[in-house]
Amino acid sequence: MKGDRSSKEFARFEAYLKEHGLKATRSRELVFNEILSSPGVHPNAEEIRRRLRAKKKPVGLATIYRTLNLLVRSGLVTAIDLGESHSHFEPDWERLSHGHLICLSCGRVQEFSHAEIQEAVDRIGKEKGFLLDRFSIQVFGHCRDCSAARRRAKTP
């Protein structure tokens, strides 16, 4: 099972912590696990706190934020912008990158693979003399269900 303390990802986290003289604590395990084990959820800090509390494994919000920063620094987790006033988080599955399609009506988030856009970005980087690190793309629109509902509402 993903996100387990025995998973490859958790082992990478432990390695990162050891390498930096930091400790593998229960709270850190819980937060990382919550992100790893909720594919497609893209939780924010508050959501992670809610989920952990619901599981009777409460972790303080400050610790959650500190752990999220740690995970992002380690490269194991990515912070994503879904057009809201706070950050969301998802596992960084070894550069298997993707963008996010965000429905402006229902808020649902779908992922799409990057491949061809990645090539275009590489080309642009070369052209402008940029040494690329990463990029992110957000696409806003209305999902199939919501645009169907819109059409029904407009043409009665």
Next chain:
Amino acid sequence: MKGDRSSKEFARFEAYLKEHGLKATRSRELVFNEILSSPGVHPNAEEIRRRLRAKKKPVGLATIYRTLNLLVRSGLVTAIDLGESHSHFEPDWERLSHGHLICLSCGRVQEFSHAEIQEAVDRIGKEKGFLLDRFSIQVFGHCRDCSAARRRAKTP
């Protein structure tokens, strides 16, 4: 001169205001003008306030925020995410869209044109059944100058 009260853009703003029963005030003119007349600056709210104050035309921060929201709603200005904790703003030159290349060393922002990425996004939208509205892309890396400086530092 761009951003002048006589410009095409300002006329569009006035039209939008009239259409919505709102007033064309001096503060609104000043804020919009500041964005129109600073190409490549991508100011945030605080920066706009600073610039107006420096010109002895101070506008309250609340008014600046209210005006920015208005301009974004009207489609005349776009809010952009440059990876910081606040929004930046730029004129929306009639869908002549572009992405932003952000230097992680010096913070400089360069723009690049979207065209080929736009096509890829359209394809993805069609594939996923999304009715697209807009998209934004941020590319992070190190600009030519900064990556040259890095190389010098590493290979002395």
Next chain:
DNA sequence: TTTAATGCAAACATTTTGCACCCTG
């Protein structure tokens, strides 16, 4: 003169930080 706009300060939302106590290595 009517109605919307402004400035200020207070309220909010999100994230960070200081500090006394706790736990991991």
Next chain:
DNA sequence: CAGGGTGCAAAATGTTTGCATTAAA
């Protein structure tokens, strides 16, 4: 048992809002 980690509350941001006053139309 030493040094990092945690929770809590306070602080720091960035942005929005309520209200008395001012200014467009």
